[in-house]
Amino acid sequence: xxxxxxxxxxxxxxxxxxxxxxxxxxxxxxxxxxxxxxxxxxxxxxxxxxxxxxxxxxxxxxxxxxxxxxxxxxxxxxxxxxxxxxxxxxxxxxxxxxxxxxxxxxxxxxxxxxxxxxxxxxxxxxxxxxxxxxxxxxxxxxxxxxxxxxxxxxxxxxxxxxxxxxxxxxxxxxxxxxxxxxxxxxxxxxxxxxxxxxxxxxxxxxxxxxxxxxxxxxxxxxxxxxxxxxxxxxxxxxxxxxxxxxxxxxxxxxxxxx
Amino acid sequence: xxxxxxxxxxxxxxxxxxxxxxxxxxxxxxxxxxxxxxxxxxxxxxxxxxxxxxxxxxxxxxxxxxxxxxxxxxxxxxxxxxxxxxxxxxxxxxxxxxxxxxxxxxxxxxxxxxxxxxxxxxxxxxxxxxxxxxxxxxxxxxxxxxxxxxxxxxxxxxxxxxxxxxxxxxxxxxxxxxxxxxxxxxx
Numbered sequence: 001x002x003x004x005x006x007x008x009x010x011x012x013x014x015x016x017x018x019x020x021x022x023x024x025x026x027x028x029x030x031x032x033x034x035x036x037x038x039x040x041x042x043x044x045x046x047x048x049x050x051x052x053x054x055x056x057x058x059x060x061x062x063x064x065x066x067x068x069x070x071x072x073x074x075x076x077x078x079x080x081x082x083x084x085x086x087x088x089x090x091x092x093x094x095x096x097x098x099x100x101x102x103x104x105x106x107x108x109x110x111x112x113x114x115x116x117x118x119x120x121x122x123x124x125x126x127x128x129x130x131x132x133x134x135x136x137x138x139x140x141x142x143x144x145x146x147x148x149x150x151x152x153x154x155x156x157x158x159x160x161x162x163x164x165x166x167x168x169x170x171x172x173x174x175x176x177x178x179x180x181x182x183x184x185x186x187x188x189x190x191x192x193x194x195x196x197x198x199x200x201x202x203x204x205x206x207x208x209x210x211x212x213x214x215x216x217x218x219x220x221x222x223x224x225x226x227x228x229x230x231x232x233x234x235x236x237x238x239x240x241x242x243x244x245x246x247x248x249x250x251x252x253x254x255x256x257x258x
Numbered sequence: 259x260x261x262x263x264x265x266x267x268x269x270x271x272x273x274x275x276x277x278x279x280x281x282x283x284x285x286x287x288x289x290x291x292x293x294x295x296x297x298x299x300x301x302x303x304x305x306x307x308x309x310x311x312x313x314x315x316x317x318x319x320x321x322x323x324x325x326x327x328x329x330x331x332x333x334x335x336x337x338x339x340x341x342x343x344x345x346x347x348x349x350x351x352x353x354x355x356x357x358x359x360x361x362x363x364x365x366x367x368x369x370x371x372x373x374x375x376x377x378x379x380x381x382x383x384x385x386x387x388x389x390x391x392x393x394x395x396x397x398x399x400x401x402x403x404x405x406x407x408x409x410x411x412x413x414x415x416x417x418x419x420x421x422x423x424x425x426x427x428x429x430x431x432x433x434x435x436x437x438x439x440x441x442x443x444x445x
Contacts, residue, residue, distance in 0.1 A: 029318075
């Protein structure tokens, strides 16, 4: 402490305890610049709450879409679909006059059946003869688009132009396509063993699984017949069961032990 | 009969509450020390507006750094050091922005001199109107009590520069005082 200089002392003493009143705006600036503990806490909690809500919404949305898998092939239940027995007519005009009936009516009592609808339309009733007992005509059958599936006519099988897929029959398109048979070529060589018995069982062979030419038409026709019967009876349709192709049996024991 | 008067809190209590973040305690501390501190700031800068700017910045620092106050030494002294520091920062900041035009401003001084002793406002005005370099060094050495070495470190100048600035400041103030006394005497 070497405040010896009188001038310094003079000024120092003179200014001692001197006060100037600050304007009100100063405190406002200070208050704005300083976070009181309460406000900071509240701010942090608010942020936390907002974050929690956001996360919750995001999670629940994700879970919702996980549980409710929205697939393309959601099929309608069979009961909702109405079928009309196709009637054999010579022209489309006559067919359009035919009434719509529910497909689950039994086939047996449909021989000479009358329509059971409003009396106004009774005039337009026509005799309904089940498909299978009707005389087969060489001409193609005119059926309304929303009516029962088209009758699989042998002639239709040959030319793909007349056979059109019927939209009223709902099949799981995805599953059908998944079961499509694809040709697989398997070629394998095994190490020749010392024993001749080994040769007997395992030989070099090409194995292919494509066999669609012989008997395919008959198979399709038989399948369609069966399914149509199912349809009329109100039973669920069945997908075609693929034949188990002849598989090559490999005796692994012999391979590994040799 | 008697009304309840809230006694002013002690410094110790104020600090304790400010540490907790108590807004009321902060306000009370400010009310207690702001006027003195504004006077301190006023000496370092050109105008009252600048002084208030320094004051507000410094008090924000006081409240945010209240935890760093160890309790050793008076609270006022601790706050004052923050004020001086902030004043110097402000000067540096101003210097960077533009060249401070130094010219003596006599209009601040009253020439009437009613009292024998120069009152504080006059003295302050005299100091405040000094050129920047003289003013700063005089404040730090003469009033705050720092050594030249310390001043050198704070301002980034040599000790010799500090000494020369101080002597020039004193000379200036002496002249000013004599002028005023003379004027007073003339009347």
